[in-house]
Amino acid sequence: MTATVPLPATPAAKGGGRAVRTLPFIAPSVAVLLVWMIVPLAMTLWFSFQRYNLLNPFLTGFAGVENYQYLFEDPALWSALANTLLLVGWVLVSTVVLGTLFAVLFDQDFFGRGVARLFVIAPFFVMPTVSALIWKNLLMHPVNGFFAYVSRSLGLPVIDWFTNIPLTAIIVMVAWQWVPFATLILLTAIQSLDRDQMEAARMDGAKSIALFRYIIVPHLMRPIAIVVMIETLFLLSIFAEILVTTSGGPGVATTNLTYLIYVRALLEFDVGGASAGGVVAIILANIIAFFLIRTIARNLTA
């Protein structure tokens, strides 16, 4: 999935006003990037208007909006869109909340802080497929899983995560992978908070909660916006975790847009239909990016 990100309006870098003309220097890289982006985008667009199914090589030619019509009439698309948004939204909420709490916690001085910080960062270095396998087989498995063991020991009913609450299970898993990223960014942000400001607040009578609410959180708004933006771009295209654990199921309960395109293209061999899905994904990513960049740009200039 490609997201072409609209940049906030910056003062135009005109070659004429400067002493050195910069265009010749940046032109090669701009050209390469443009080709890099434009070629796949153009091909996707092209295929999305073609009859192109690998199972039937004789069915070719211009399809008009047929692929799109078929896609929009398919209830799987709407559920995939909803799943994508739910997945992105809940992972964002949980990583930002947990990341903020961890950042505040790991900013405190305590014995073994260095090691603890290492552990909280560690999930970020685990490959998505590996982490998905671990969650599926060692933690959430209804028979052998650790959670099931805990439930049984406490006499509680065992949850079959990937059958009963599959999307929640995926959200938990993905959030686990992304909390370190949020923690890392927010921790460095907290450390850049002016020490005098904290002390002034302490003298003004701000205790832990007020300090958090009135000083730390406002200071973190900007880095949080950055975390949200970067995570969103990655979360829109979550794939490995779904493939490894639920394969989009049960039914289409955990099929997001990326996974739907995969199913269309590589399981049903309908390249045209998959390309139409890809175009929808690009449009979705652009809509989200537009709003994100706009809020963040306002945040950065404010």
Added chain:
Amino acid sequence: MATVQLKSVEKAYAGHKVIHGVDLEIRDREFMVFVGPSGCGKSTLLRMIAGLEEITGGDLLIDGTRANDVSPDRRGLAMVFQSYALYPHMTVADNMGFALKLAKVPEAERNAKVAAAAKILKLEDYLDRKPKALSGGQRQRVAIGRAIVRAPKVFLFDEPLSNLDAALRVQMRIELARLHKELDATMIYVTHDQVEAMTLADRIVVLNAGKIEQVGRPLELYERPRNLFVAGFLGSPKMNFVETAVQSADATGVTVGLPGGHSIKIAAKPARVAKGDRVTLGVRAEHLVVDPAGALVGRADVVEHLGGEVLAYVDIGGSMVVAKLPGHDRIVVGDPVSLAIRDGGAILFDAKGEAMPALGA
């Protein structure tokens, strides 16, 4: 009423002592200035009073009650930081009213207090702005306003003017003096700038390497420094020091040799010295006058015409002394100069650097 007392207060960081037993009493409504070179422990001392640093040893008494373990917001103090430490996401009004808001003061009363402080500091037109949209001097005033609004018993300032440019610094210095009169509050003020100390203080504490060197009124310290450190730290240009030896000492004074073979008799009590002891002669630049019969003979090495006065750096056989001469003096580099010391203008320091008392003192 607001007094602050320090009783052999000590501070150590990880076993390394930076404040060595400070005893001090700050009186009600006094403007007390802590002055000393960078790193001597001024900020540490102030921060211990504020409650931002743990007190390692000794007692802190505020209004006679031990306050070592009282939390910073309950000591009745307000602090103005060198970096201003304004809350960047709050407006000027919110910055100033933050403490009251946390103390759950009703909004109407809070606004009234903020408005009153803004009036004193001429900030009325800026109440809705964020700190970023203010100049350095305005930010400084907001920081002071934040302290005023709390109506503290004691104001603490940690080098509040050192981030301002020279002209603004002079202006703010005057405003601070006015503010002290207007608010009638006890103030403790830290600076490394001896001019600020001399101009603002009711009393000055000179600190050096975590110890108090001397406490007293500005002129008292200037005229009767207790030792070489205080003598050298206060005053600009720096006091002249000439290393020399005692030639004779009796009830009428102490006679010391000078470079170039002359000698001079100083009206100091002879008690602690004998012939041959090493001493340091200290003379302030304004106590040197051109006099053909003067005992300090040399050549002008550097001459600075400042308009109202002339600073002449004179080489007297190896040591350099600076004399402050009237502005109309037309002395030029290379001129031979003879300088005499005005009566009572010299101080002798013994080998340990302690000032020797004057005769009749």
